[in-house]
Amino acid sequence: MTEDVFCVAGLIIVYLISGSLLEGLTGLRCRPGFTLVGRWCFSVQLEPTSMLNSSEICHKQGAHMAVLDSREKEEVLVNYIEQMEFFNISQGRQELYKIAKMEWDVQTEKNKFCEDFKRYGSQSTSYRHIPNAKIPIGSPPHLRANLSTPQGFSLKLSSIPGAGMGAWTDQFVPRYTILGVYEGVIHTRDSDDDLYSWQVDKQGSNGTYVIDAADPSCSNWLRFVNSPTKVSEENVIPVSCEGIIFYMTTRDVEPGTELLVWYGDSYGRFLGVNRIHPEYDLNGSVAFRANVLTFSDDDVLVFDDWTPVTYQNWLENDSEDKDGSVAVDPIFGLLLTYHHDDQWHWVPERNYTYYTGPEGLQLPFFCEDSSYIPEVG
Template structure:
């Protein structure tokens, strides 16, 4: 027998050989179905395009029997050992940075509550520029812009004015308190308002910076469209809202913050980090499609689980309103589970990359060389 290292090498070579025996041009007949298994990691739109170009579509999981056949084949071929951890690590790192920013924001809030405006030197804080005695009321917001920052046209088409840094600003710098009118009018929705939850009451109130005469320069900070643009984090603390840099900001960079789920939806932006939904460390995922109209027991159980989730039609970017919506079949520790593939493009550009399965009609299989 060979050494332990030699055996590991042999197993790795064998697994790679088994995987490579299934190419993207090979049709596999399993029972009454015809598939091709693609182990290359692709975004959803590319997966669908590849299947379409070959005359098929992403596999439609519409029966227990089909699910069982596919899962058995995947496991037998050893595909579940391919986790592509290198690509997933990038997302895991970004998730850790987000958590670090959240923790630092909480630290700032504790310090603020203890010291109020007499902030300790360890916390970098940039206050508003002091207003002159006489000024035009509608210029108040712009006039509060501190040195090193300007209000100029936004880089985002149609966004109007934006707030820009003209100097380098270190990460975790609090650049001021968001000012505006306070109200409790739940029917009035403004893109300039932040919701302040009441801890001891059921009603929330709002800080609304819609009026330039009653707000400050932070009203001009626009909504980030992706994690690359996002460089500010809102900190809701003691009934107030502060903006803190979530990364180092270079000179001539527009300041952009995530507005939150409600306003993000208004702009057509969804901010869901994959690590909040998926296990990126040790679970194998493969992209599929799914029919919520299926009647088999496994799928009935899944349908019930989805329909019982609160606000599911909103939290899943509208996918549940469609007859077919994006799914991933997952495998970990001997257990299979269907999970939703949500819109993760905010953190992953064109979406997450996963292996996938194409499905074809029997005529394509019969006419193939397989």
């Protein structure tokens, strides 16, 4: 077991990280429901729940979420986690793992499709390609995109509030069907205001260009495929291959379903939606919610009691912005994770509601009772 050193009334006591043993040796006590761990009283909550519920549960106990304000306290707590074998408890992330695996499988299929297209083009027998409908000669140019809608599909009001018209399937569409090529005006301007655009790498040279479907007279029906607000709605993915953008279904799509594709983070910000999978940050590691952090008016990071955060143990995140910061909400959870470098680190809890639903990430957590000072009995 892990040994540590504890000072009481000037005496040095070597103890095992066990509340009951320490209490027996020193007479120190925490109030009922809390365990003495090192010099602190903690209550472990193994039932995974959201950040908001975590805080409320601790407050109902007359406590607050664990405050990791020193290396000593953090080490004592993680030693306790290891001793009690909390690695084996439910993390409430099974469904999220399934979604992450499905997305990995889709990425693999994208690569397979591109290799197949390079060899066989749209004549491939491995993938079904749905062509545009033939546009009658003499049709008004502004109706080109509408009239290109294939048989078995239709354009009608989107299920996404404020999105206007959407593209729907009236037939069953199997997973990995190629819905067509995204058509539009080619240019090199790239702007967040280009809401109908995809950026594509130039073939055989450096740089990129943009396929802009804003003009319905120069685009096709795929311009009406809107962006989802949650992962359960997403059923189409863009595939960039040979300087072309294809739309591929990521799952079996039932008749009467709207086709929805994620247009990217810029468009997501326009909708007020973040598409961040928790495993992008946690990477399969064991995680516990420790505390809620926020930024003060002068951008100082503080705990929920407004005490400045002076000790930090952040895990470097490859999603950092150019200034080194990680995009988080003004109030966010502090996640204590055992990462693959066999070390405990902090990870900021970001907005994962695209994948988790409105309640957010469900995790086990710790409450701390700092109002009750352990005393010798």
